[in-house]
Amino acid sequence: MIRFENVYKRYPNGRAALASVSFRLERGEMAFLTGPSGSGKSTLLKLIALIERPSRGTVLVGNQNTSRVQHRRVPHFRRRLGVVFQDNKLLSDRTVFDNVALPLVIAALRRREIGRRVRAALDQVGLLGYEKHSPVALSSGEQQRVGIARAIASRPELVIADEPTGNLDPELSKEILGLFERFNEVGVTILIATHDVGLIEEHQHKRLRLDGGKVVPEHLE
Amino acid sequence: MIRRLKHYVALHAQNLFGALGRVARQPIGSLMTIIVIAIALALPAGLRVLLNNAQILSGSWDGAIDFTVYLNLDVDAARAEQLTRDVQAREDITQAVFISRSDALAEFREYSGFGEALDALDENPLPHALVVRPASGDKADVEALAGALELMPETNFVQLDTAWVERLSRMLTLAKRVVDIATILLALAVVLIIGNTIRLEINNRREEIQVVKLVGGSDGFIRRPFLYLGFCYGLAGSVVAALTVALGLSLVASPTRALAQVYGSDFSLAGLTGPQILLLLGSGALLGWMGAGVAAARHLKAIEPS
Numbered sequence: 001m002i003r004f005e006n007v008y009k010r011y012p013n014g015r016a017a018l019a020s021v022s023f024r025l026e027r028g029e030m031a032f033l034t035g036p037s038g039s040g041k042s043t044l045l046k047l048i049a050l051i052e053r054p055s056r057g058t059v060l061v062g063n064q065n066t067s068r069v070q071h072r073r074v075p076h077f078r079r080r081l082g083v084v085f086q087d088n089k090l091l092s093d094r095t096v097f098d099n100v101a102l103p104l105v106i107a108a109l110r111r112r113e114i115g116r117r118v119r120a121a122l123d124q125v126g127l128l129g130y131e132k133h134s135p136v137a138l139s140s141g142e143q144q145r146v147g148i149a150r151a152i153a154s155r156p157e158l159v160i161a162d163e164p165t166g167n168l169d170p171e172l173s174k175e176i177l178g179l180f181e182r183f184n185e186v187g188v189t190i191l192i193a194t195h196d197v198g199l200i201e202e203h204q205h206k207r208l209r210l211d212g213g214k215v216v217p218e219h220l221e
Numbered sequence: 222m223i224r225r226l227k228h229y230v231a232l233h234a235q236n237l238f239g240a241l242g243r244v245a246r247q248p249i250g251s252l253m254t255i256i257v258i259a260i261a262l263a264l265p266a267g268l269r270v271l272l273n274n275a276q277i278l279s280g281s282w283d284g285a286i287d288f289t290v291y292l293n294l295d296v297d298a299a300r301a302e303q304l305t306r307d308v309q310a311r312e313d314i315t316q317a318v319f320i321s322r323s324d325a326l327a328e329f330r331e332y333s334g335f336g337e338a339l340d341a342l343d344e345n346p347l348p349h350a351l352v353v354r355p356a357s358g359d360k361a362d363v364e365a366l367a368g369a370l371e372l373m374p375e376t377n378f379v380q381l382d383t384a385w386v387e388r389l390s391r392m393l394t395l396a397k398r399v400v401d402i403a404t405i406l407l408a409l410a411v412v413l414i415i416g417n418t419i420r421l422e423i424n425n426r427r428e429e430i431q432v433v434k435l436v437g438g439s440d441g442f443i444r445r446p447f448l449y450l451g452f453c454y455g456l457a458g459s460v461v462a463a464l465t466v467a468l469g470l471s472l473v474a475s476p477t478r479a480l481a482q483v484y485g486s487d488f489s490l491a492g493l494t495g496p497q498i499l500l501l502l503g504s505g506a507l508l509g510w511m512g513a514g515v516a517a518a519r520h521l522k523a524i525e526p527s
Contacts, residue, residue, distance in 0.1 A: 008498075020288075049435070051525070051526050051527065064481075072440070075434070075437045075438060075439040075440075075442075076437065076439075077437075078434075078435065078436065078437040079436075079437035081437075083435060083436070089428075089431075089432050089435070090432075091428075091429050091432060093429075101438055102432070102433065102436060103436040106436060106437050106438045106439075107437070107444055108228055108432070110224070110228070111231070150436070204473075209266075
């Protein structure tokens with residue numbers, strides 16, 4: 001589903017974020033991307049979402065070489081991807097329903113279909129009945145669940161998450177991870193970046209540890 | 222196909238109502254923008270209406286290029302009347318009116334204010350005259366006719382006064398050119414005003430634009446609400462402009478009628494016609510759309526998710 005081959009990323013200011021990163025994530029896999037802050041986790045996710053482009057090397061997402069995606073095709077590329085952010089990036093002037101519906105409206109689905117899918121997504125994150133609420137009226141855990149509902153509403157095959165539990169206490173974090181595992185069980189490929197090693201200790205998923213812009217062998221546990 | 226069309230219409234309707242909602246949510250700010258746009262549109266529209274009226278007025282003079290044939294002082298009244306009938310018989314003449322020297326004197330005494338000076342004279346200094354209305358309004362025809370009448374032995378001279386008509390028409394052409402230039406400049410101003418308003422709006426919604434780009438919104442999808450916002454501002458501005466022009470015209474209508482009456486004319490001001498109102502509204506909406514398009518093209522590209 002995701003393949004990195006000798007990927008280098010150097011920002012215009014000269015900072016090298018990734019150096020020769022190679023890894024694969026198979027379809028249907030779930031993996032954690034770990035490492036201290038500044039190790040390049042966010043950069044790696046940005047390369048997958050085409051927010052950044054690699055300086056060298058190849059990034060394949062769903063067998064598509066991202067460097068061949070033209071600028072004007074980037075929106076279409078992103079529609080096949082669900083993205084969850086640490087700060088959830090919800091629009092505070094719209095209802096929960098409109099937030100979750102946004103990718104579906106963009107994808108030009110029929111109104112009835114949008115309603116159906118939004119409710120299905122909210123049901124999966126346990127927020128059915130919150131459609132009319134404003135995101136600011138929700139707790140941070142609930143806001144993050146709305147963000148996840150938005151990421152899965154268009155039924156992507158791949159979901160990437162950048163520190164999705166960064167702002168949550170351990171109890172809520174576990175809940176959120178449980179949600180991702182449920183999606184993974186129905187076949188969604190999932191890559192979660194987190195610095196919270198304690199949280200993922202009990203999970204048996206693949207781990208990619210980044211340090212200093214390189215993938216280092218995992219031998220802590 | 223029909224499904225796509227329905228979706229397309231729904232999407233645009235949604236954008237239009239969204240834009241109206243945005244205008245309504247900041248009533249004071251929106252109103253100020255709309256009034257500035259309205260002033261910029263009302264100026265050229267009002268000038269154009271005035272110009273139209275001037276053209277209607279000058280048009281009513283254009284057709285009537287009467288001229289006067291003054292006869293020699295030694296031509297007596299009987300001969301002059303005979304001459305009037307002869308001239309009247311010509312095909313290139315609509316009408317010839319005989320003004321006897323005594324009528325002319327009476328008229329002069331009444332209107333010139335030199336009555337007492339005339340009393341000092343022993344005899345009437347004015348000749349008999351014919352006021353001729355040519356059949357053709359064409360300048361060359363009129364001049365040919367005047368030349369022919371000048372050659373009659375009884376003619377002293379012909380006073381052909383088409384020059385002022387021509388001057389007026391030249392002045393109107395000049396005024397029209399000036400109004401054209403003002404129209405272009407003010408249209409540009411409307412584009413800039415709306416462009417600036419939309420630029421601010423884009424900045425205010427920076428975060429939203431980033432999110433929409435992140436979940437796969439195309440440039441067109443992101444641009445559309447701003448284009449509709451510009452459209453609404455332009456249209457609202459032109460509606461206020463049309464009302465302003467109508468109000469201004471109604472305020473000067475009755476003084477104008479009074480002035481025209483003094484000159485013995487039944488002229489009254491022409492207002493904006495239906496097609497002109499449509500043109501005004503259409504150009505307002507189009508300029509708004511363009512202004513928003515310019516702002517969107519310049520500023521939306523710079524906002525990328527990070």
